[in-house]
Amino acid sequence: xxxxxxxxxxxxxxxxxxxxxxxxxxxxxxxxxxxxxxxxxxxxxxxxxxxxxxxxxxxxxxxxxxxxxxxxxxxxxxxxxxxxxxxxxxxxxxxxxxxxxxxxxxxxxxxxxxxxxxxxxxxxxxxxxxxxxxxxxxxxxxxxxxxxxxxxxxxxxxxxxxxxxxxxxxxxxxxxxxxxxxxxxxxxxxxxxxxxxxxxxxxxxxxxxxxxxxxxxxxxxxxxxxxxxxxxxxxxxxxxxxxxxxxxxxxxxxxxxxxxxxxxxxxxxxxxxxxxxxxxxxxxxxxxxxxxxxxxxxxxxxxxxxxxxxxxxxxxxxxxxxxxxxxxxxxxxxxxxxxxxx
Amino acid sequence: xxxxxxxxxxxxxxxxxxxxxxxxxxxxxxxxxxxxxxxxxxxxxxxxxxxxxxxxxxxxxxxxxxxxxxxxxxxxxxxxxxxxxxxxxxxxxxxxxxxxxxxxxxxxxxxxxxxxxxxxxxxxxxxxxxxxxxxxxxxxxxxxxxxxxxxxxxxxxxxxxxxxxxxxxxxxxxxxxxxxxxxxxxxxxxxxxxxxxxxxxxxxxxxxxxxxxxxxxxxxxxxxxxxxxxxxxxxxxxxxxxxxxxxxxxxxxxxxxxxxxxxxxxxxxxxxxxxxxxxxxxxxxxxxxxxxxxxxxxxxxxxxxxxxxxxxxxxxxxxxxxxxxxxxxxxxxxxxxxxxxx
Numbered sequence: 194x195x196x197x198x199x200x201x202x203x204x205x206x207x208x209x210x211x212x213x214x215x216x217x218x219x220x221x222x223x224x225x226x227x228x229x230x231x232x233x234x235x236x237x238x239x240x241x242x243x244x245x246x247x248x249x250x251x252x253x254x255x256x257x258x259x260x261x262x263x264x265x266x267x268x269x270x271x272x273x274x275x276x277x278x279x280x281x282x283x284x285x286x287x288x289x290x291x292x293x294x295x296x297x298x299x300x301x302x303x304x305x306x307x308x309x310x311x312x313x314x315x316x317x318x319x320x321x322x323x324x325x326x327x328x329x330x331x332x333x334x335x336x337x338x339x340x341x342x343x344x345x346x347x348x349x350x351x352x353x354x355x356x357x358x359x360x361x362x363x364x365x366x367x368x369x370x371x372x373x374x375x376x377x378x379x380x381x382x383x384x385x386x387x388x389x390x391x392x393x394x395x396x397x398x399x400x401x402x403x404x405x406x407x408x409x410x411x412x413x414x415x416x417x418x419x420x421x422x423x424x425x426x427x428x429x430x431x432x433x434x435x436x437x438x439x440x441x442x443x444x445x446x447x448x449x450x451x452x453x454x455x456x457x458x459x460x461x462x463x464x465x466x467x468x469x470x471x472x473x474x475x476x477x478x479x480x481x482x483x484x485x486x487x488x489x490x491x492x493x494x495x496x497x498x499x500x501x502x503x504x505x506x507x508x509x510x511x512x513x514x515x516x517x518x519x520x521x522x523x524x525x526x527x528x529x530x531x532x533x534x535x
Numbered sequence: 536x537x538x539x540x541x542x543x544x545x546x547x548x549x550x551x552x553x554x555x556x557x558x559x560x561x562x563x564x565x566x567x568x569x570x571x572x573x574x575x576x577x578x579x580x581x582x583x584x585x586x587x588x589x590x591x592x593x594x595x596x597x598x599x600x601x602x603x604x605x606x607x608x609x610x611x612x613x614x615x616x617x618x619x620x621x622x623x624x625x626x627x628x629x630x631x632x633x634x635x636x637x638x639x640x641x642x643x644x645x646x647x648x649x650x651x652x653x654x655x656x657x658x659x660x661x662x663x664x665x666x667x668x669x670x671x672x673x674x675x676x677x678x679x680x681x682x683x684x685x686x687x688x689x690x691x692x693x694x695x696x697x698x699x700x701x702x703x704x705x706x707x708x709x710x711x712x713x714x715x716x717x718x719x720x721x722x723x724x725x726x727x728x729x730x731x732x733x734x735x736x737x738x739x740x741x742x743x744x745x746x747x748x749x750x751x752x753x754x755x756x757x758x759x760x761x762x763x764x765x766x767x768x769x770x771x772x773x774x775x776x777x778x779x780x781x782x783x784x785x786x787x788x789x790x791x792x793x794x795x796x797x798x799x800x801x802x803x804x805x806x807x808x809x810x811x812x813x814x815x816x817x818x819x820x821x822x823x824x825x826x827x828x829x830x831x832x833x834x835x836x837x838x839x840x841x842x843x844x845x846x847x848x849x850x851x852x853x854x855x856x857x858x859x860x861x862x863x864x865x866x867x868x869x870x871x872x873x874x875x876x877x
Binding site: 507516517519520526 | 826842868
């Protein structure tokens with residue numbers, strides 16, 4: 194899933210080039226490329242599918258040249274994850290009815306890719322040929338209020354657990370309670386299922402969305418596909434797969450795991466993932482010198498010389514000819530800040 | 536005089552392109568061009584002389600194409616204002632022994648150019664054909680500690696006053712005392728004199744420097760001039776015209792004036808000269824939006840989109856691929872900050 198616009202990472206991320214297409218970490222690969230890489234040895238490259246916005250087709254092809262054109266699905270508009278997953282599910286089921294699927298966002302971070310592969314292999318094996326839906330649950334390292342949680346009443350001994358409940362993003366006190374209880378995992382939005390299972394789950398729990406793709410079935414893999422999708426996809430309601438299916442289906446499992454995951458949803462979460470100097474400053478790109486500064490995250494174009502003096506707790510980010518300086522604590526307002534320039 | 540390197544205005548000003556060659560105010564002309572413009576109708580353009588560094592010749596020609604090559608004097612190194620003025624004095628006296636001279640820095644600001652012209656005309660008339668040295672004294676508007684002061688014991692009634700004393704940059708209490716006494720004027724470093732007068736004053740008060748240019752006299756206006764200057768100019772001691780001549784000569788006058796002058800010596804002084812929003816923010820260049828910010832000065836390249844949120848009292852300046860963010864109150868340390876990148 195590579196269709197997001199990454200508005201919370203402005204100006205690094207823009208609607209023209211959102212964060213999944215950017216080398217956010219300064220490691221030489223984009224988040225999309227890193228996402229594909231971490232399935233290496235687990236899923237053949239020829240089995241990679243990308244669902245994205247029509248305007249990002251060229252970037253996907255440029256960054257993943259080995260992905261066939263008909264494996265790049267183009268949404269005419271954003272409708273959250275349920276219609277996105279339904280589209281690729283209907284594509285896959287019509288040609289590969291026995292397929293096992295892994296679903297992930299293209300703009301998240303995984304540090305320990307070996308552990309990720311081990312978990313992904315286990316996940317695929319757990320759902321293959323049966324009627325289980327599996328999601329990965331990150332063993333929480335802190336009372337994070339930026340993630341949803343998954344609760345299981347069972348004890349984790351290395352195997353997937355039956356899900357008891359999905360929980361919205363909690364307030365801080367609730368998050369602390371979750372951590373202390375020990376039965377809660379971060380919902381990372383990484384799913385495993387047999388294509389038959391997710392098709393059935395969509396039919397059972399989101400019949401309206403399933404009906405849209407049933408109506409498109411004759412067009413798939415034809416010259417008429419994009420035109421038909423452009424006409425019908427927008428009629429889907431906008432809803433996440435969590436709301437549409439996961440919270441309703443009876444056969445949902447969570448595999449607790451720990452491989453250094455972040456949704457990189459905010460500058461603060463990126464700041465947490467980067468190396469820091471002694472004053473908790475981090476930077477990506479550029480030649481950045483901190484003087485009497487602390488708790489700052491700086492993202493600059495390559496080759497840019499920067500001196501930052503006397504700042505505590507700020508984002509300083511330049512990209513695409515735009516410069517943002519704002520308090521890290523106010524990063525939830527970045528959309529408002531970027532709108533000032535319009 | 537256009538030889539300074541403007542290190543206090545980094546990164547806008549760099550040794551490759553110091554502030555006199557920059558449109559610091561965003562008005563469409565560089566400080567050098569504005570300096571020449573303000574003598575229009577007062578001094579013919581063909582009588583303009585520029586003393587600068589050899590490396591700035593092309594910029595001077597580019598910005599003042601009407602200035603003849605032999606009116607652009609190239610210092611091989613910086614030796615402060617006394618050797619600079621001696622050089623142009625010896626050049627002028629050998630061809631134009633009756634000349635009257637006005638001397639000014641090329642990187643200062645004058646707001647009321649009509650009043651400047653009136654004062655300059657008065658100054659030139661006051662010194663022409665006699666043995667007076669005249670300097671302009673800015674009627675102070677505040678107890679500024681960044682300027683030297685000139686004291687006269689006489690009462691200003693519109694005419695030049697005999698100078699009693701030159702004063703170094705004062706501390707704040709002393710500056711307040713000066714303002715209250717009312718006999719003190721800012722030393723703007725703008726001088727008027729007959730070429731014979733300044734030659735004699737240099738011979739009397741800085742004989743070593745006069746001797747250097749006497750030794751060069753045969754080379755002036757020849758193909759050997761630059762080579763000879765390159766060899767001999769560096770042997771001059773580095774000393775200001777104030778120390779070398781003004782404070783010693785007996786015949787020095789000050790003409791109090793008020794035409795909105797600033798030496799633009801610091802980001803703070805530039806900030807004072809620019810238009811401000813309701814929160815005392817000012818910007819030059821770029822498309823700069825301030826959010827919950829105050830007392831900031833921002834200098835950006837044209838066309839750059841910038842949002843600044845949550846800053847109070849900062850310089851944010853980008854130029855030549857370098858970005859500086861620092862506290863305005865720490866601007867005296869800009870040399871230190873720029874050195875971090877070396």
